[in-house]
Amino acid sequence: MRIDDRILGLGLVLLAFGIIWQAQAIPAVPGTTFGPSLMPTLIGLVMAGCGLAVFIGGLRAAETGPLVDFSVWKGQTRGLVCAAWAIIGVVLGIAFMPAIGFPLFGLVYALPLMILMGARPVAAVPVALVVVFSAFLVFKRLLYVPLPTGPLSFLG
Numbered sequence: 087m088r089i090d091d092r093i094l095g096l097g098l099v100l101l102a103f104g105i106i107w108q109a110q111a112i113p114a115v116p117g118t119t120f121g122p123s124l125m126p127t128l129i130g131l132v133m134a135g136c137g138l139a140v141f142i143g144g145l146r147a148a149e150t151g152p153l154v155d156f157s158v159w160k161g162q163t164r165g166l167v168c169a170a171w172a173i174i175g176v177v178l179g180i181a182f183m184p185a186i187g188f189p190l191f192g193l194v195y196a197l198p199l200m201i202l203m204g205a206r207p208v209a210a211v212p213v214a215l216v217v218v219f220s221a222f223l224v225f226k227r228l229l230y231v232p233l234p235t236g237p238l239s240f241l242g
Contacts, residue, residue, distance in 0.1 A: 088154070089153070089154050090144055090149075090152075090153040090154070091140050091141065091143055091144025091147070092141055092144035092145060092148070092153070093144075093153055093154070094137075094140055094141075094144070095137045095138065095139070095140035095141025095142070095143070095144055096137070096141055097137070098133055098134070098136060098137025098140060098141075099134050099137035099138055099141065100137075101133065101137075102130045102131070102133035102134035102137055103130070103134065105126055105127075105129065105130035105133065106126070106127050106130035106131065106134075108126070109123040109126035109127045109130060110123055110127070111123075112126070164202070164204075167202055168199065168202045168203055171198060171199055171202055172199060175195040175199065178191075178195075179191055179195060183234055183236075184234050185234075185236060186236040186237070187233075187234045187235045187236020187237065187238055188218075188222050188225075188233040188234055188235070188236075189218055189219060189222050189235065189236070189238050190236055190237070190238065191236075192214075192217075192218035192221070192222065193214055193215070193218050196214045196217065196218060197210055197211065197214045200213065200214060
């Protein structure tokens with residue numbers, strides 16, 4: 087699929103403004119010079135600048151063709167399935183991760199995605215295990231991010 091740069095740039099700018107708007111809702115920490123909303127706001131501003139640059143580049147290179155072209159996807163069902171699983175998996179993660187926990191959800195999400203993308207199961211299983219549990223331990227133990235453990239509460 088090919089999406090015109092004017093649409094992508096406009097989408098990035100709108101997403102950036104959404105990030106900036108939501109960042110302002112983060113409560114300030116008493117006694118600090120810079121609050122926790124600073125980094126998301128800066129990231130949103132940079133993203134808006136990048137989106138604007140993409141949009142302007144799309145205006146300069148404006149073609150007379152369609153703004154969205156699906157013909158590239160003809161016969162590419164594997165790529166479509168991978169893209170769909172990536173998007174659906176994130177939505178399912180938002181809904182079910184608090185109940186089943188990060189480690190189990192990470193495996194249920196990553197392993198099928200790796201196999202769909204062409205990895206052999208013999209290689210995908212240990213890689214998924216190492217990556218998911220390493221990420222869990224780094225975020226939970228080193229960065230103190232309160233990730234849900236689900237039924238694997240002995241890891242927490």
